[in-house]
Amino acid sequence: MKQKRGIIITGIILAAITAGSFTIWMMPQTTQTKFVVTDAAENLDGIIEQQKTISDTMSEEYSRMLEGQITPDNYIGIAQISSSQVNSFIISIVQSDVPEQWQESYSxxxxxxxxxxxxxxxxxxxxxxLKENSAADITEDKAKAESILGDASASIDASYKTRP
Structure with a gap:
Protein backbone atom coordinates (compact mmCIF):
# COMPACT_ATOMS: atom_id res chain seq x y z
CA MET A 1 0.00 0.00 0.00
CA LYS A 2 2.83 2.39 0.89
CA GLN A 3 4.56 1.61 -2.40
CA LYS A 4 1.40 2.32 -4.41
CA ARG A 5 0.89 5.59 -2.54
CA GLY A 6 4.51 6.62 -3.24
CA ILE A 7 4.11 5.98 -6.96
CA ILE A 8 0.89 8.01 -7.03
CA ILE A 9 2.50 10.95 -5.16
CA THR A 10 5.54 10.84 -7.47
CA GLY A 11 3.23 10.84 -10.51
CA ILE A 12 1.29 13.84 -9.16
CA ILE A 13 4.53 15.75 -8.50
CA LEU A 14 5.86 15.00 -12.00
CA ALA A 15 2.54 16.06 -13.55
CA ALA A 16 2.58 19.31 -11.56
CA ILE A 17 6.16 20.09 -12.61
CA THR A 18 5.36 19.32 -16.26
CA ALA A 19 2.19 21.42 -16.19
CA GLY A 20 4.02 24.33 -14.52
CA SER A 21 6.87 24.19 -17.02
CA PHE A 22 4.47 24.00 -19.94
CA THR A 23 2.47 26.96 -18.61
CA ILE A 24 5.58 29.12 -18.26
CA TRP A 25 6.83 28.06 -21.69
CA MET A 26 3.51 28.91 -23.34
CA MET A 27 3.20 32.40 -21.80
CA PRO A 28 3.52 35.10 -24.44
CA GLN A 29 6.57 37.29 -24.20
CA THR A 30 5.23 40.81 -23.94
CA THR A 31 8.52 42.59 -23.51
CA GLN A 32 10.40 43.61 -26.61
CA THR A 33 14.16 43.45 -26.43
CA LYS A 34 15.87 46.81 -26.78
CA PHE A 35 19.59 47.34 -26.98
CA VAL A 36 20.76 50.56 -25.38
CA VAL A 37 23.24 52.21 -27.72
CA THR A 38 25.86 54.32 -25.98
CA ASP A 39 27.45 55.67 -29.17
CA ALA A 40 24.78 56.00 -31.85
CA ALA A 41 27.21 57.25 -34.50
CA GLU A 42 29.62 54.37 -34.02
CA ASN A 43 26.80 51.82 -33.99
CA LEU A 44 25.28 53.15 -37.21
CA ASP A 45 28.71 53.44 -38.86
CA GLY A 46 29.37 49.79 -38.00
CA ILE A 47 26.12 48.69 -39.62
CA ILE A 48 26.88 50.85 -42.67
CA GLU A 49 30.34 49.31 -43.09
CA GLN A 50 28.98 45.77 -42.81
CA GLN A 51 26.24 46.52 -45.33
CA LYS A 52 28.77 48.15 -47.68
CA THR A 53 30.83 44.96 -47.62
CA ILE A 54 27.75 42.94 -48.53
CA SER A 55 26.81 45.44 -51.23
CA ASP A 56 30.28 45.35 -52.81
CA THR A 57 30.32 41.55 -52.78
CA MET A 58 26.83 41.32 -54.26
CA SER A 59 27.73 43.80 -57.00
CA GLU A 60 30.67 41.60 -57.99
CA GLU A 61 28.61 38.40 -57.86
CA TYR A 62 25.78 39.98 -59.86
CA SER A 63 28.23 41.05 -62.56
CA ARG A 64 29.80 37.59 -62.59
CA MET A 65 26.36 36.02 -63.03
CA LEU A 66 25.47 38.35 -65.90
CA GLU A 67 28.81 37.52 -67.56
CA GLY A 68 28.18 33.80 -67.16
CA GLN A 69 31.05 33.22 -64.72
CA ILE A 70 28.73 31.79 -62.06
CA THR A 71 25.41 30.04 -62.44
CA PRO A 72 22.12 31.74 -61.56
CA ASP A 73 21.62 29.08 -58.86
CA ASN A 74 24.92 30.04 -57.22
CA TYR A 75 23.97 33.69 -57.37
CA ILE A 76 20.54 33.01 -55.88
CA GLY A 77 22.12 31.21 -52.92
CA ILE A 78 24.55 34.07 -52.29
CA ALA A 79 21.78 36.68 -52.65
CA GLN A 80 19.51 34.86 -50.20
CA ILE A 81 22.28 34.73 -47.59
CA SER A 82 22.99 38.43 -48.13
CA SER A 83 19.29 39.23 -47.82
CA SER A 84 19.22 37.39 -44.52
CA GLN A 85 22.19 39.42 -43.30
CA VAL A 86 20.50 42.66 -44.34
CA ASN A 87 17.38 41.56 -42.44
CA SER A 88 19.54 41.09 -39.34
CA PHE A 89 20.80 44.68 -39.75
CA ILE A 90 17.19 45.90 -39.95
CA ILE A 91 16.34 43.98 -36.77
CA SER A 92 19.41 45.46 -35.09
CA ILE A 93 18.26 48.98 -35.95
CA VAL A 94 14.69 48.30 -34.81
CA GLN A 95 15.94 46.95 -31.49
CA SER A 96 18.39 49.82 -30.93
CA ASP A 97 17.38 52.27 -28.26
CA VAL A 98 19.05 55.38 -29.65
CA PRO A 99 18.71 58.98 -28.48
CA GLU A 100 15.85 60.90 -30.05
CA GLN A 101 18.13 63.08 -32.18
CA TRP A 102 19.44 59.93 -33.93
CA GLN A 103 16.08 58.30 -34.63
CA GLU A 104 15.51 60.04 -37.96
CA SER A 105 18.95 59.04 -39.23
CA TYR A 106 18.47 55.45 -38.10
CA SER A 107 15.02 55.36 -39.69
CA LEU A 130 18.30 33.56 -66.72
CA LYS A 131 18.10 30.11 -65.18
CA GLU A 132 15.00 29.33 -67.22
CA ASN A 133 16.35 30.90 -70.41
CA SER A 134 19.90 32.19 -70.66
CA ALA A 135 18.87 34.41 -73.60
CA ALA A 136 15.92 36.00 -71.76
CA ASP A 137 15.35 39.74 -72.16
CA ILE A 138 16.09 41.20 -68.73
CA THR A 139 16.45 44.84 -69.78
CA GLU A 140 13.34 46.01 -67.91
CA ASP A 141 14.22 43.94 -64.86
CA LYS A 142 17.73 45.39 -64.75
CA ALA A 143 16.31 48.92 -65.01
CA LYS A 144 13.90 48.20 -62.16
CA ALA A 145 16.73 46.80 -60.02
CA GLU A 146 18.86 49.88 -60.71
CA SER A 147 15.94 52.14 -59.79
CA ILE A 148 15.52 50.34 -56.48
CA LEU A 149 19.26 50.63 -55.86
CA GLY A 150 18.95 54.37 -56.53
CA ASP A 151 16.21 54.57 -53.89
CA ALA A 152 18.51 52.82 -51.42
CA SER A 153 21.28 55.34 -52.16
CA ALA A 154 18.87 58.25 -51.69
CA SER A 155 17.89 56.88 -48.28
CA ILE A 156 21.56 56.58 -47.31
CA ASP A 157 22.05 60.23 -48.26
CA ALA A 158 19.00 61.16 -46.17
CA SER A 159 20.45 59.23 -43.24
CA TYR A 160 23.72 61.17 -43.44
CA LYS A 161 21.90 64.50 -43.77
CA THR A 162 19.78 63.88 -40.67
CA ARG A 163 22.70 63.00 -38.40
CA PRO A 164 22.98 65.34 -35.42
Missing part, protein backbone atom coordinates in the same frame (compact mmCIF):
# COMPACT_ATOMS: atom_id res chain seq x y z
CA UNK A 108 16.35 56.65 -43.02
CA UNK A 109 19.12 54.06 -43.00
CA UNK A 110 16.59 51.34 -42.20
CA UNK A 111 14.64 52.50 -45.29
CA UNK A 112 17.86 52.12 -47.26
CA UNK A 113 18.32 48.57 -45.99
CA UNK A 114 14.75 47.68 -46.93
CA UNK A 115 15.27 49.11 -50.41
CA UNK A 116 18.52 47.18 -50.75
CA UNK A 117 16.70 44.01 -49.77
CA UNK A 118 14.13 44.76 -52.49
CA UNK A 119 17.02 45.19 -54.92
CA UNK A 120 18.38 41.78 -53.93
CA UNK A 121 14.95 40.23 -54.48
CA UNK A 122 14.77 41.84 -57.92
CA UNK A 123 18.19 40.43 -58.85
CA UNK A 124 16.97 37.01 -57.74
CA UNK A 125 14.06 37.41 -60.17
CA UNK A 126 16.60 38.20 -62.90
CA UNK A 127 18.64 35.13 -61.95
CA UNK A 128 15.54 32.94 -62.12
CA UNK A 129 14.74 34.28 -65.60
Missing amino acids: AYMDSLRAYNSYLQETIIIANK
Whole structure:
Protein backbone atom coordinates (compact mmCIF):
# COMPACT_ATOMS: atom_id res chain seq x y z
CA MET A 1 0.00 0.00 0.00
CA LYS A 2 2.83 2.39 0.89
CA GLN A 3 4.56 1.61 -2.40
CA LYS A 4 1.40 2.32 -4.41
CA ARG A 5 0.89 5.59 -2.54
CA GLY A 6 4.51 6.62 -3.24
CA ILE A 7 4.11 5.98 -6.96
CA ILE A 8 0.89 8.01 -7.03
CA ILE A 9 2.50 10.95 -5.16
CA THR A 10 5.54 10.84 -7.47
CA GLY A 11 3.23 10.84 -10.51
CA ILE A 12 1.29 13.84 -9.16
CA ILE A 13 4.53 15.75 -8.50
CA LEU A 14 5.86 15.00 -12.00
CA ALA A 15 2.54 16.06 -13.55
CA ALA A 16 2.58 19.31 -11.56
CA ILE A 17 6.16 20.09 -12.61
CA THR A 18 5.36 19.32 -16.26
CA ALA A 19 2.19 21.42 -16.19
CA GLY A 20 4.02 24.33 -14.52
CA SER A 21 6.87 24.19 -17.02
CA PHE A 22 4.47 24.00 -19.94
CA THR A 23 2.47 26.96 -18.61
CA ILE A 24 5.58 29.12 -18.26
CA TRP A 25 6.83 28.06 -21.69
CA MET A 26 3.51 28.91 -23.34
CA MET A 27 3.20 32.40 -21.80
CA PRO A 28 3.52 35.10 -24.44
CA GLN A 29 6.57 37.29 -24.20
CA THR A 30 5.23 40.81 -23.94
CA THR A 31 8.52 42.59 -23.51
CA GLN A 32 10.40 43.61 -26.61
CA THR A 33 14.16 43.45 -26.43
CA LYS A 34 15.87 46.81 -26.78
CA PHE A 35 19.59 47.34 -26.98
CA VAL A 36 20.76 50.56 -25.38
CA VAL A 37 23.24 52.21 -27.72
CA THR A 38 25.86 54.32 -25.98
CA ASP A 39 27.45 55.67 -29.17
CA ALA A 40 24.78 56.00 -31.85
CA ALA A 41 27.21 57.25 -34.50
CA GLU A 42 29.62 54.37 -34.02
CA ASN A 43 26.80 51.82 -33.99
CA LEU A 44 25.28 53.15 -37.21
CA ASP A 45 28.71 53.44 -38.86
CA GLY A 46 29.37 49.79 -38.00
CA ILE A 47 26.12 48.69 -39.62
CA ILE A 48 26.88 50.85 -42.67
CA GLU A 49 30.34 49.31 -43.09
CA GLN A 50 28.98 45.77 -42.81
CA GLN A 51 26.24 46.52 -45.33
CA LYS A 52 28.77 48.15 -47.68
CA THR A 53 30.83 44.96 -47.62
CA ILE A 54 27.75 42.94 -48.53
CA SER A 55 26.81 45.44 -51.23
CA ASP A 56 30.28 45.35 -52.81
CA THR A 57 30.32 41.55 -52.78
CA MET A 58 26.83 41.32 -54.26
CA SER A 59 27.73 43.80 -57.00
CA GLU A 60 30.67 41.60 -57.99
CA GLU A 61 28.61 38.40 -57.86
CA TYR A 62 25.78 39.98 -59.86
CA SER A 63 28.23 41.05 -62.56
CA ARG A 64 29.80 37.59 -62.59
CA MET A 65 26.36 36.02 -63.03
CA LEU A 66 25.47 38.35 -65.90
CA GLU A 67 28.81 37.52 -67.56
CA GLY A 68 28.18 33.80 -67.16
CA GLN A 69 31.05 33.22 -64.72
CA ILE A 70 28.73 31.79 -62.06
CA THR A 71 25.41 30.04 -62.44
CA PRO A 72 22.12 31.74 -61.56
CA ASP A 73 21.62 29.08 -58.86
CA ASN A 74 24.92 30.04 -57.22
CA TYR A 75 23.97 33.69 -57.37
CA ILE A 76 20.54 33.01 -55.88
CA GLY A 77 22.12 31.21 -52.92
CA ILE A 78 24.55 34.07 -52.29
CA ALA A 79 21.78 36.68 -52.65
CA GLN A 80 19.51 34.86 -50.20
CA ILE A 81 22.28 34.73 -47.59
CA SER A 82 22.99 38.43 -48.13
CA SER A 83 19.29 39.23 -47.82
CA SER A 84 19.22 37.39 -44.52
CA GLN A 85 22.19 39.42 -43.30
CA VAL A 86 20.50 42.66 -44.34
CA ASN A 87 17.38 41.56 -42.44
CA SER A 88 19.54 41.09 -39.34
CA PHE A 89 20.80 44.68 -39.75
CA ILE A 90 17.19 45.90 -39.95
CA ILE A 91 16.34 43.98 -36.77
CA SER A 92 19.41 45.46 -35.09
CA ILE A 93 18.26 48.98 -35.95
CA VAL A 94 14.69 48.30 -34.81
CA GLN A 95 15.94 46.95 -31.49
CA SER A 96 18.39 49.82 -30.93
CA ASP A 97 17.38 52.27 -28.26
CA VAL A 98 19.05 55.38 -29.65
CA PRO A 99 18.71 58.98 -28.48
CA GLU A 100 15.85 60.90 -30.05
CA GLN A 101 18.13 63.08 -32.18
CA TRP A 102 19.44 59.93 -33.93
CA GLN A 103 16.08 58.30 -34.63
CA GLU A 104 15.51 60.04 -37.96
CA SER A 105 18.95 59.04 -39.23
CA TYR A 106 18.47 55.45 -38.10
CA SER A 107 15.02 55.36 -39.69
CA ALA A 108 16.35 56.65 -43.02
CA TYR A 109 19.12 54.06 -43.00
CA MET A 110 16.59 51.34 -42.20
CA ASP A 111 14.64 52.50 -45.29
CA SER A 112 17.86 52.12 -47.26
CA LEU A 113 18.32 48.57 -45.99
CA ARG A 114 14.75 47.68 -46.93
CA ALA A 115 15.27 49.11 -50.41
CA TYR A 116 18.52 47.18 -50.75
CA ASN A 117 16.70 44.01 -49.77
CA SER A 118 14.13 44.76 -52.49
CA TYR A 119 17.02 45.19 -54.92
CA LEU A 120 18.38 41.78 -53.93
CA GLN A 121 14.95 40.23 -54.48
CA GLU A 122 14.77 41.84 -57.92
CA THR A 123 18.19 40.43 -58.85
CA ILE A 124 16.97 37.01 -57.74
CA ILE A 125 14.06 37.41 -60.17
CA ILE A 126 16.60 38.20 -62.90
CA ALA A 127 18.64 35.13 -61.95
CA ASN A 128 15.54 32.94 -62.12
CA LYS A 129 14.74 34.28 -65.60
CA LEU A 130 18.30 33.56 -66.72
CA LYS A 131 18.10 30.11 -65.18
CA GLU A 132 15.00 29.33 -67.22
CA ASN A 133 16.35 30.90 -70.41
CA SER A 134 19.90 32.19 -70.66
CA ALA A 135 18.87 34.41 -73.60
CA ALA A 136 15.92 36.00 -71.76
CA ASP A 137 15.35 39.74 -72.16
CA ILE A 138 16.09 41.20 -68.73
CA THR A 139 16.45 44.84 -69.78
CA GLU A 140 13.34 46.01 -67.91
CA ASP A 141 14.22 43.94 -64.86
CA LYS A 142 17.73 45.39 -64.75
CA ALA A 143 16.31 48.92 -65.01
CA LYS A 144 13.90 48.20 -62.16
CA ALA A 145 16.73 46.80 -60.02
CA GLU A 146 18.86 49.88 -60.71
CA SER A 147 15.94 52.14 -59.79
CA ILE A 148 15.52 50.34 -56.48
CA LEU A 149 19.26 50.63 -55.86
CA GLY A 150 18.95 54.37 -56.53
CA ASP A 151 16.21 54.57 -53.89
CA ALA A 152 18.51 52.82 -51.42
CA SER A 153 21.28 55.34 -52.16
CA ALA A 154 18.87 58.25 -51.69
CA SER A 155 17.89 56.88 -48.28
CA ILE A 156 21.56 56.58 -47.31
CA ASP A 157 22.05 60.23 -48.26
CA ALA A 158 19.00 61.16 -46.17
CA SER A 159 20.45 59.23 -43.24
CA TYR A 160 23.72 61.17 -43.44
CA LYS A 161 21.90 64.50 -43.77
CA THR A 162 19.78 63.88 -40.67
CA ARG A 163 22.70 63.00 -38.40
CA PRO A 164 22.98 65.34 -35.42
